[in-house]
Amino acid sequence: xxxxxxxxxxxxxxxxxxxxxxxxxxRYIGYRLSPSVETIATSSxxxxxxxxxxxxxxxxxVAVVTSKQIRMGLTAQKTLIMPGMVRYEVDLxxxxxxxxxxxxxxxxxxxxxxxxxxxxxxVDFTAIREYGESGLLSTFTDANTQIxxxxxxxxxxELVRQAHEAMPMKLARDATRGAIERSFAMPxxxxxxxxxxxxxxxxxxxxxxxxxxxxxxxxxVVKSK
Numbered sequence: 001x002x003x004x005x006x007x008x009x010x011x012x013x014x015x016x017x018x019x020x021x022x023x024x025x026x027r028y029i030g031y032r033l034s035p036s037v038e039t040i041a042t043s044s045x046x047x048x049x050x051x052x053x054x055x056x057x058x059x060x061x062v063a064v065v066t067s068k069q070i071r072m073g074l075t076a077q078k079t080l081i082m083p084g085m086v087r088y089e090v091d092l093x094x095x096x097x098x099x100x101x102x103x104x105x106x107x108x109x110x111x112x113x114x115x116x117x118x119x120x121x122x123v124d125f126t127a128i129r130e131y132g133e134s135g136l137l138s139t140f141t142d143a144n145t146q147i148x149x150x151x152x153x154x155x156x157x158e159l160v161r162q163a164h165e166a167m168p169m170k171l172a173r174d175a176t177r178g179a180i181e182r183s184f185a186m187p188x189x190x191x192x193x194x195x196x197x198x199x200x201x202x203x204x205x206x207x208x209x210x211x212x213x214x215x216x217x218x219x220x221v222v223k224s225k
Contacts, residue, residue: 038102040187040188040191040193041100041102041109041184041188042097043187044183044184044187045095045097045100047183048092048095048180048183049092049093049095051092052091052092052093053089053090053091053092053093054089054090054092054176054179054180055087055088055089055119056088056090056172056175056176056178056179057087057088057171057172057175057176058085058086058087058088059085059086059088059163059168059171059172060083060084060085060086061083061084061085061086061121061159061162061163062081062082062083062084063080063081063082063083063084063154063155063156063158063159063162064079064080064081064082064158065079065080065082065151065154065155065158066078066079066080066132066151067080067146067147067150067151067154068147069141069143069146069147071141071143076132076133076143076144076147077132077133077147078130078131078132078133078144078147078148078151079130079131079132079151080128080129080130080148080151080152080154080155081128081129081130081131082123082128082151082152082155082156082158082159083123083124083127083128084120084121084122084123084124084155084156084159085120085121085122085124086118086119086120086121086122086159086160086163087118087119087120088116088117088118088119088163088168088169088172088175088176089116089117089118089119090113090114090115090116090117090176091114091117092114094114095113095114099111099112099113100112106196107193107194107195107196108195108196108197108198109184109188109195109196109197109198110197110198110199110200111180111181111184111197111198111199111200112199112200112201112202113176113177113180113199113200113201113202114201114202115201115202115203116169116172116173116176116201118160118163118164120159120163121156121159121160121163123155123156123159130148130151173201173204176199177199177200180197180199181197181198181199184197185197
């Protein structure tokens with residue numbers, strides 16, 4: 001009986017040792033094969049750079065402008081209604097390693113994007129409408145040509161002005177921010193990394209007036225944590 005007891009005790013010990021070895025092997029394999037936050041974020045960053053430009057938001061505006069010419073006591077006036085499309089883009093090719101900041105304590109990856117750029121306006125010439133008359137003045141002068149040129153220049157300026165207003169710029173930033181956050185968050189989650197991604201633009205103030213330390217590449221910051 002004593003022999004059997006020793007035999008079973010030895011089996012238990014061997015089983016525990018085997019389990020410990022299996023656990024150690026699994027941990028080692030997981031450590032070696034599971035990519036780090038640095039690796040995942042760097043891959044995402046490279047993928048975004050390759051996209052070159054991101055356009056996550058577009059809007060259509062309508063400019064209404066009026067120009068007038070007065071010569072020789074005669075008046076010519078026209079009102080132009082000009083619709084146009086504007087795209088809000090970010091040049092992802094400008095992203096650098098220093099634009100990423102990893103906070104290991106809060107598990108937060110911060111991404112700084114270049115400012116939003118406005119592409120356009122792309123005027124819909126088929127939808128342009130004009131109202132007014134140039135009358136006799138256009139018969140004897142180039143008033144009609146000058147009014148048309150002035151209206152078209154003013155119309156494009158008005159479209160750009162509308163595109164830069166606070167609300168569409170906020171919508172464009174929010175749409176772009178969401179797209180970039182998903183681009184970094186999805187690979188991290190797929191790898192089992194519980195992280196929060198926060199995106200801001202270079203022309204936006206940081207949280208609580210925070211200024212990023214860009215003196216070192218983000219890889220060095222990660223390694224020092």
